[in-house]
Amino acid sequence: MRPFIAAVFIAITSANAALADFITVASTTSTQNSGLYDQILPQFTAQTGIEVRVVAVGTGQAIRIAQNGDADVLLVHHRASEDAFVADGYAKQRFDVMYNDFILVGPKIDFAPKSLDELLNYFADTGDHIFISRGDDSGTHKRERELWEKYAQTMPTGDWYREIGSGMGATLNMASAVNGFTLTDRGTWLSFGNKGDLGIIWQQDRDLRNPYGVMVVDSDRFPHVKSELAMQFVQWLISDVGQTAIGNVRVAGKQLFCPNANQQSEQEQTPDDACPAQ
Amino acid sequence: MDVISKSIQLIFSGDHDLLQIVLLSLRVSFTATFIASSLAIPFGALLTNYDFTGKRAIMVVASAFMALPPVVVGLLVYLMLSRSGPLGEWGLLYTPSAMIIAQTMLIFPIVLVLTVEALKPIKRDYSHLMNALDVPPMLRLRTMIWDARFAIYTAVLAGFGRALAEVGAVILVGGNINGQTRVMTTTIALESSKGNLELALALGLVLILLALIVNAAMHGVARIGQRYQVTRQ
Structure with missing residues (x-):
C-alpha cells in the first residue's frame, strides 16, 4: 500500500509546474475575453519575473473568491461592491486603473x-x-x-x-x-x-461609464496572500508604463480601455472626454 | 466545411499553446483515471467477493453517484481546497492537482460500479471451484481481476472518457488559467463565450480525435494482449 500512496502523491504533485514567483488575480470575464491580459501581462512578467495567473469570472464571483482568500489581487468593475470590499476589511485601498x-x-x-x-x-x-x-x-x-x-x-x-x-x-x-x-x-x-x-x-x-478598480487582498486577514508581489503588480498597473500598456491594447485597431489611474477626481471625467474608446 | 478545415489547420499548425493545452488535458485525465482505477478496481473486487451489511447501500450510492454533476463535484472540491476551507493550507486551488482530485472523485463511482458488473459473472463461474481449492483471499481477488481484465478495461476507458470530456469541475477548481490550468474543454467553453463558435467547434473535433487516438491505442494494446495471452498458472 505504501508504494501506491507514494505513487499517487508523486502523480498529484508532479502535475504542478515548478513554482516560480506568481500571483493569482481574480478578475472579470470582460477583461479576459477582450484580450487585455494577453496583451499587457507579458510586459509585466518580462520586467519583473512575476507570473500572473488570472481567474476570470463574473465580478460577484471574483469578489467571493477574493473574500475566501483564494486570490492575491482583485480587479473588477462595480464601484459600490469594491468600496464595500475595502470597508469590510478585505483590502486596505482601492485604486482606479482604467475605464471603458x-x-x-x-x-x-x-x-x-x-x-x-x-x-x-x-x-x-x-x-x-x-x-x-x-x-x-x-x-x-x-x-x-x-x-x-x-x-x-x-x-x-x-x-x-x-x-x-x-x-x-x-x-x-x-x-x-x-x-x-x-x-x-x-x-x-x-x-x-x-x-x-x-x-x-x-x-x-x-x-x-464602466470604471475598473484594483485592490490587493489584505494580508492581515489572509497571511498567505503574497502582498509584496501583488503590490508590485498593482503599482505597475497604475504606473506610467502600465497605464501606457493598458491604453495601447487594441482589438481590430480600436482602443479598448482608457487608463485613468492618474486622474484626480472621477467626477471631472465625462464619458465623451479625450479617450477614443468613448 | 469550414470547421473541419479549421480543425485540420489547428492540428497541423503545431501551435505551442494548443499543444500545451492538449498535454495538460491528457496528463490531468490520465492521472485521475489512474488513481481512481487503482482504488476502485480492488474495492470493486472486495465488494463482489464479500457479503456484509451495507453492501447493497454502497452499490446504490455508487450507482447514483455515477450521475453526479461535475459542477457539484467541482464545488465540493473548491470548498475543501479554498483558503477558507479545511484543506486551504495546502494551497492547491487553481492548480492541476485540484483538477486531478475533482476528476478522480467524479470517475471513481463509474469505474467502481462497472468493475463490480464485470466481476459478477466471473465470481459466479469461479466461486465453487475456488472454494473447493481453498484459494487464499488475495489470490482469489487477483485471479478474478485478471480474468475480467477486458471488461474492467472498458470500465477504465469509460472513466477516462468522462474525465476528458467534463468541463464543470475543472473550470471551478482549475480556474481556466492561461498556461496553467487551461485544458481542452475549458478552452472550448472560453472560445464559445467569445463568440468564436467555429474555433470552439474545431477544438471540439480535436478533442474527439484525441479520444479516438487514445482509445485506438488502448484497444491495440488489448488485442496484442489477447493474442499472446497465456493461461495463468
Whole structure:
C-alpha cells in the first residue's frame, strides 16, 4: 500500500509546474475575453519575473473568491461592491486603473429614442422586444439592474425579459440567436465574433461609464496572500508604463480601455472626454 | 466545411499553446483515471467477493453517484481546497492537482460500479471451484481481476472518457488559467463565450480525435494482449 500512496502523491504533485514567483488575480470575464491580459501581462512578467495567473469570472464571483482568500489581487468593475470590499476589511485601498463603457446592443428597431430613459421604458412598456439579462450578479448585471431601477423604477417582468445566469459571451450568443437586446461592455463587444444582426443601439451615456478598480487582498486577514508581489503588480498597473500598456491594447485597431489611474477626481471625467474608446 | 478545415489547420499548425493545452488535458485525465482505477478496481473486487451489511447501500450510492454533476463535484472540491476551507493550507486551488482530485472523485463511482458488473459473472463461474481449492483471499481477488481484465478495461476507458470530456469541475477548481490550468474543454467553453463558435467547434473535433487516438491505442494494446495471452498458472 505504501508504494501506491507514494505513487499517487508523486502523480498529484508532479502535475504542478515548478513554482516560480506568481500571483493569482481574480478578475472579470470582460477583461479576459477582450484580450487585455494577453496583451499587457507579458510586459509585466518580462520586467519583473512575476507570473500572473488570472481567474476570470463574473465580478460577484471574483469578489467571493477574493473574500475566501483564494486570490492575491482583485480587479473588477462595480464601484459600490469594491468600496464595500475595502470597508469590510478585505483590502486596505482601492485604486482606479482604467475605464471603458457599457453599450446597449440589439437588432435594428423602428424607434429612435432620445435618451436611455426613453429606450428602457419603451422596452418595458411594449414588451415586444426580447431583452437578455446576465442574471449572474456580475458587474454588468449589477449595472443593468441599477439602470432599470433608476429609469423604470422597478425590475422588469414578463416573457420578454430573460435572465439567463450566464457570462457576457453566452449572453451575447443568445441575444444574437434570438435577436434580443442586452447590455454589454464595449471591450467584450468589440472582440465578440458572433454578432449576427446585432448592432449598437445606445452608447456614450454618462450612466454607461464602466470604471475598473484594483485592490490587493489584505494580508492581515489572509497571511498567505503574497502582498509584496501583488503590490508590485498593482503599482505597475497604475504606473506610467502600465497605464501606457493598458491604453495601447487594441482589438481590430480600436482602443479598448482608457487608463485613468492618474486622474484626480472621477467626477471631472465625462464619458465623451479625450479617450477614443468613448 | 469550414470547421473541419479549421480543425485540420489547428492540428497541423503545431501551435505551442494548443499543444500545451492538449498535454495538460491528457496528463490531468490520465492521472485521475489512474488513481481512481487503482482504488476502485480492488474495492470493486472486495465488494463482489464479500457479503456484509451495507453492501447493497454502497452499490446504490455508487450507482447514483455515477450521475453526479461535475459542477457539484467541482464545488465540493473548491470548498475543501479554498483558503477558507479545511484543506486551504495546502494551497492547491487553481492548480492541476485540484483538477486531478475533482476528476478522480467524479470517475471513481463509474469505474467502481462497472468493475463490480464485470466481476459478477466471473465470481459466479469461479466461486465453487475456488472454494473447493481453498484459494487464499488475495489470490482469489487477483485471479478474478485478471480474468475480467477486458471488461474492467472498458470500465477504465469509460472513466477516462468522462474525465476528458467534463468541463464543470475543472473550470471551478482549475480556474481556466492561461498556461496553467487551461485544458481542452475549458478552452472550448472560453472560445464559445467569445463568440468564436467555429474555433470552439474545431477544438471540439480535436478533442474527439484525441479520444479516438487514445482509445485506438488502448484497444491495440488489448488485442496484442489477447493474442499472446497465456493461461495463468
